[in-house]
Amino acid sequence: MNADLVVVGTGFFGLTVAERMASAGRRVLMIDRREHLGGNAYSEDEPTTGIEVHRYGAHLFHTANERVWEYANRFTDFTSYTHRVYTTHRGEVFPMPINLGTINQFFRSAYGPEAARALIREQAAELGDKNPENLDEQGVRLIGRPLYEAFIREYTAKQWQTDPRDLPASVISRLPVRYTYDNRYFNDPHQGLPVDGYTAWLERMADHPNIEVRLGTDFFDTSQPVHQRAVVGQVPVVYTGPVDRYFDYAEGELSWRTLDFDTEVLDVGDFQGTSVMNYADAEVPYTRIHEFRHFHPERDYPSDRTVIMREYSRFAERQDEPYYPVNTPEDRERLRRYRALMDGEQDVHFGGRLGTYQYLDMHMAIGSALSMVDNKLS
Ligand code: FAD
Known part of the structure; x- marks a missing residue:
């Protein structure tokens, strides 16, 4: 050779x-x-x-x-693309990862950073000193029950096709909450496409x-x-x-998880106004929709058509990716x-x-x- x-x-x-x-x-x-x-x-x-x-x-x-x-x-x-993600929950759109904007929208409030921090601390203390025995308890311990149940619980169940009460706590070690309105998805100094x-x-x-x-x-x-x-x-x-x-x-x-992608060309210039929309609720079978034109706003893409991709998650069989x-x-x-x-x-x-x-x-x-x-x- x-x-x-x-x-x-x-x-x-x-x-x-x-x-x-x-x-x-x-x-x-x-x-x-x-x-x-x-x-x-x-x-x-x-x-x-x-x-x-x-x-x-x-x-x-x-x-x-x-x-x-x-x-x-x-x-x-x-490019100078900065990634931002939104999530749809009960017919309302919230910024992710959970930040002060998400908290104030969810609780219909106008908390500053310290008041929001105190609220989440209090809600996260619900289980006291008990060691979390499953992912459900871990989620509550990290960010409190209301935010966990709205944004994480059903989304994670869809990703794992498993009730979070049957998943180990170790699946999630941390759930970031930002006490600012910064909803950039990545903290890294360098990002782009x-x-x-x-x-x-x-x-x-x-x-x-x-x-x-x-x-x-x-x-x-x-x-x-x-x-x-x-x-x-x-x-x-x-x-x-x-x-x-x-x-x-x-x-x-x-064992691996795999994803199924369902790609569609639509006769509209803009389907969702952003590149990634998560779907937090169990009733929607997919976890998120990507709309690729938004990754490259600097490009001269057609103004009357767009490409979206729905993402579904499941356990992989041997023949799957x-x-x-x-x-x-x-x-x-x-x-x-x-x-x-x-x-x-x-x-x-x-x-x-x-x-x-x-x-x-x-x-x-x-x-x-x-x-x-x-x-x-x-
Ligand atoms: P791969 O890219 O998987 O390459 C492995 C290659 O080996 C494949 O081409 C495969 O065909 C080949 N191969 C396997 N078996 C054989 C064989 N028997 N003979 C010959 N060839 C073989 N990273 C980010 O930084 N940002 C993201 O947003 C991001 N999103 C992701 C989303 C998804 C759904 C996934 C799965 C990954 C994502 N990643 C992301 C991770 C990124 O894809 C990986 O970092 C990258 O693919 C790792 O490169 P790799 O070379 O290790 O593996």
């Missing part, structure tokens, strides 16, 4: 490793089982409107990591004479020239696919055993959200790939 390194998976983790190693003079062969590069950050223009749609769910770039920010800016400029789209950014990372990309190539498909048994032991491998799949599920399957680790105690035990197996693999490095079974934002995937290059591959 004409490569010094095989990278399985062309998401941000794999691309960062490949780009760094290629720039250091190594020949890198990347494969991906999908027909496009970029992993879950991939986006494409909806053909009839030209509106950029994030195929695997809305992706907002944000980071406080200066090294990652500097690295990302080598491949793309960013790639000026000419995610796919242009992702393609530029792979655009190096030392990088070859083969799409539609599954690492476990033995009919392909580049597959697990042909490669491992011959060439160093960076593997960013699911860790349980790599070991043929020897320790059992790790794995999105968020469920992370039950059984999963954690399985992962511990998989880690022991990983340690036994010669010259195979496991990375990214699937390879390490953890949710990673894009900046975290890029940051941990840079660390892998520094610490294990250089």
